Amino acid sequence: MNRRESHVSPRDPVVGGVLVRLADDPAHRQAALTTLAEHPAITLGEAIGDWWTLAVEAENASEGRDLHSWIATVPGVDWVEVVSVHFEGMAEEAGPSPAVEVMA
Amino acid sequence: MNTNTVTASSVPAVSGLDRRRFLKHAALASAAAVAATRSGLTPPAQAVETDTRWDKAPCRFCGTGCHVEVGVRDGKIVGIRGDAKAEVNKGLLCVKGYHVGMILYGKDRLTQPMLRRNGRMEVITWDEAIDVVARRILAAPERFAVYGSGQWTVAEGYASQKLMKAGLANNHIEPNARLCMASAVTGYLSVYGVDEPAGCYDDLDTCDVLILWGNNMAEMHPVLFSRILERRNRGEKIRIIDFSTRRTRTSEFADDYLEFRPQSDLAIANGIAHLLIRSGTYSKEFVEKHCAFKTDTAEHTLDGRPISFADYCRELEAYTPEKVEEISGVPAEKIRMLGELFGRKDVRITSVWCMGMNQHARGTNINRLVHGIHLLSGHWGRPGDAPTSLTGQPSACGTAREVGTLCHLLPGGRVVANPEHRKQSEAIWNLPEGRLNPKPGYHTVQLFEKFCTATDKGGDIQTLFTQVTNPGQSLPNLHKLFKSKQGLEDKFLIVCDVYPTATTELADLILPAAMWVEKNGIYGNSERRTQQWFRMVRPPGNARDDCWMTIAIARRLFELGHPGMKDKEGKFLFTFKNEKGEEVPVWEWERYYDVNVDRALFEEYRLFTRLKHKDLAPYDEYVKARGLRWPVVQQADGSWRETKFRFMEFDDPYVKKGAGIQFYHSVTKDDRAQVWFAPYELPPEVPDAEYPFWLGTGRVLEHWHTGTMTMRVPQLRNAVPHSYVEMHPSDAAEKGFKNGDLVKLKTRRGELELPLWISGRGHPPRGSVFVPFFDERIMINDLTLDAVCPVSKEPDYKKCAVDVQRGSQRSARPPGPTI
Incomplete structure (x- = not known):
């Protein structure tokens, strides 16, 4: 067993379903919606109850995580929840545990 | 809105979309379903994916028991979404949950059985591997032990339990749950006479105050914590009190952060009880009707010693707010605040805890004390008024506690030391009278001590079989309890796992296992909810189900003539029949899925569950549900009804009419719960000049x-x-x-x-x-x-x-x- 090797393979897009809760203030809400809608990787869905639905598209998992973090920082966004991840190619990214890295 | 805006209901036919566009619509539809569920609206229809099959499963990770929907295409998991139909998580998942599908696809999955020969691991066949295990057992059955897991499915734990206790008359079987929730078990047993929480997650929806006793819920049970925060977002007032020995993410959301010195939670709980007594704000009615009193003793037994209420009050006298401050570092005014809070009748208080209270040198006592202040104050018995332990593994409750894979237990809350319990178990298993061993086996720490000690120095466990756990990393004091196995030539470690681990490093035989939705399964979560799923994808290479391994080993022992593998009529202990009544040799891997072994084992196990009123419904009811909380009792119309709140007349069918609250497993046989006194005691090791x-x-x-x-x-x-x-x-x-x-x-x-x-x-x-x-x-x-x-x-x-x-x-x- 080789516990040291590492694998990263070609990837497909990562597509996530996301819920955001926006601020109560109408101006802040509108500003947030505009910012989110303008982002090329985000598809704005509809308002349901307290939530807005988003589809978030990224070229890989790392970019997806960054995008998730960015959404949380958009002024007027109070709360972000990820509810689904479609990761057809991401399974190929999974690697072994980085078992015995040596501290330099 | 701009052109990026679409609605879930506007999803066009799949055939008209490219794959990426379709996935975006599917993602929006999933989000819409969850948003609607959380807003009390009817969820819109999901987009139909003709090439992806979605099915339900509980998440593989913690004890919360969130349900996910798993999308499978071409034999591989391609998507995970929160299950909007699941009451536990209402479509939400944590960061681990929505990545759970990827855990199957690490590049270093174990795919072949391997045996250590001359210091090297060599690939062998399954037949050889099963034979090696069986012959190790046969050579010294009493020196064989199993170390399993709160991640074992119910069927896996039950089969292993049956092999060991019914087949080998050997009680050296433990789950790793000993390391995480055994103190919660002894807490429940000594207070209510029966294990597991009376309340459930619904308490989180109705409490006014949530007290986290050493529980970093924001990180450890994030979906449950989101449930609380969402109430705040809706404008509800909920006060969060975070007791901790360090500030965590949870503390950021707390109204009160109370930092205490390690072990001093014992003094704090006593301080609250002291104030309830001193101020007269304890619930006299609740105490008179429902409580008796006990104290811990120098021998630290499960039963303790009965005391009077007056004795109890005297024991608490020393725990003034000032004294508690001196011990704990929590200001006296905060202790008074807590005493006043528990004395109020107009608020509902839920306490939750996990490892902070359980992994504790006085874990049983702190569990007893927290139950005690709820009972004493009457903050017990209404939704939102509850002391509830959370578990860290997905089936610590279902498999370790309910199936009874701890070394002193039999299924359904029975204990090996009780002759009547052994008799009942022998009857269900159709064993000859006297087959079951009355002596408890070694608990986890003892078991590894015995395994890692040379045989001629008293180390009388020679062969250890581990499944679904990684003791080489999770045991304490690893040099003593695990690493010292190295060099002990007559010790033999068998490890079933999915990846190389610290435990496989010292293995003599490695068995590659199927994981999560590569096999059928049943888990039991923290709130008594039993959850079922079906196999969705095939395991890689030659990896196989843990339950199959157990049955195959039992069969090999049967073939080799071990008498314990037969019931009293001479039939193999693990006999399964198909719908035509024909016996199916499930020990042959190719035939294992010819019948649903999980269903058969579950139906047998169900027979054990009624003694302690932990009744389970038939397997097929769980196929339809996103889990059901026991006791699940059949109604007059034939339907099956779960129970959210135990011992409470309004919900628990086993409470006598008119009783209101009835602790029907009371250790004092008078329907009363026990309020315990236990003193603050120093921990076994404290900082000093050398280790400050x-x-x-x-x-x-x-x-x-x-x-x-x-x-x-x-x-x-x-x-x-x-x-x-x-x-x-x-x-x-x-x-x-x-x-x-x-x-x-x-x-x-x-x-x-x-x-x-x-x-x-x-x-x-x-x-x-x-x-x-x-x-x-x-x-x-x-x-x-x-x-x-x-x-x-x-x-x-x-x-x-x-x-x-x-x-x-x-x-x-x-x-x-x-x-």
């Missing part, structure tokens, strides 16, 4: 337990790529440490170098450090203490004495996690 800091260990949001699964998911691994030590900035400054410096931790048991993270995610107080245990390259359990609670036998991972010095090397690692 406290060391605590635990988990982080992104990694689950020993990281064998989550460290193989790049998103989770990259978020927290390695372990670290948290330290207070003033302590670090005094020592001249900077963020990212490599420091050396040293205890009486070992030493370790790791990077320092100052002012990171967690904030330990001065004089203490914290290290997570997920990183197999930085084994903090080389340093932890193996002292156990004398009643539950659960080790204390939360406090020992440590020295902190500059490391010998410079760190190449970034200072702490990247987030």
